Amino acid sequence: MARTLMPTVSGPTGTLYRGREGMWSWVGHRITGVLIFIFLLVHVLDTALVVVSPEAYDAVISSYKNPIVGMGEAGLVAAVLFHAFNGIRVMLIDFWSKGPRYHRQLFWGVIAVWVLLFVPFMVRHLSIIFSPVHG
């Protein structure tokens, strides 16, 4: 049978990088990483306006204080939280002897921590971005 010739590379849980949790966390890590990097370039540029003048900085930052940019900030925080805790998962897989065995459970741990932190953040952040700006 051809089946016996196939090398057994995956158990019921898949491999570390092929399929399921291992692969999707890797995909998510790449996508969130690139998004955060692009944001970082823009963020350094807009913050650099503080050496131009207080007026220039405040004008640009004021244009961010609306619900639409606020939702973008929420997306950024969502990406940062996933990248941060999945990064810890990657380190546990690399440096903890039992990490590779529990990589799937670690993935769901990342999702759990993400929900635990992102939900309270959204409650606070949404209440801020949908309230009027003073000053």
Add this chain to the structure above:
Amino acid sequence: MTAVQSTPGPSDAIDAPRSPYRRSKPTRTNFELYAWLFMRMSGVLLVVLVLGHLFINLMLGDGIHQVDFAFVAGKWASPFWKVWDLAMLWLAMLHGTNGVRTIINDYAERNGTRFWLKMGLYAAFTLTVVLGTLVIFTFDPCPIGADPALLPEFCPAR
């Protein structure tokens, strides 16, 4: 071993049959190993630096609505936040640049495409890090001639 797979010159002996030859140039350094290690070490620090940054700026006080010139000036009045932001800038830029370098190496198949994408990446890295570092070191919380109402409370102009 030298002069592998080349026409023997006057001083070169012909290699023995089936002697091993190099298929590609050896890298000579452990650069990729150190890059791999750096991603993990900077990653641990960045979790603390970035999540702390987000918590202070978006959660405490008035959240994103509190951010203006006076807020930034108030933070950068303290060397603690200057060092924090400088470390975050350098670590995040190195971490992000190395990450994007890996992605370019993975997906750009032609040598020329890979080369120019990475040149663009390194240019963006240099520009951003130099600009950000200059901003942190040359920042004046009380610039002369600015609208006093926009300045932090500790400025004499207020």
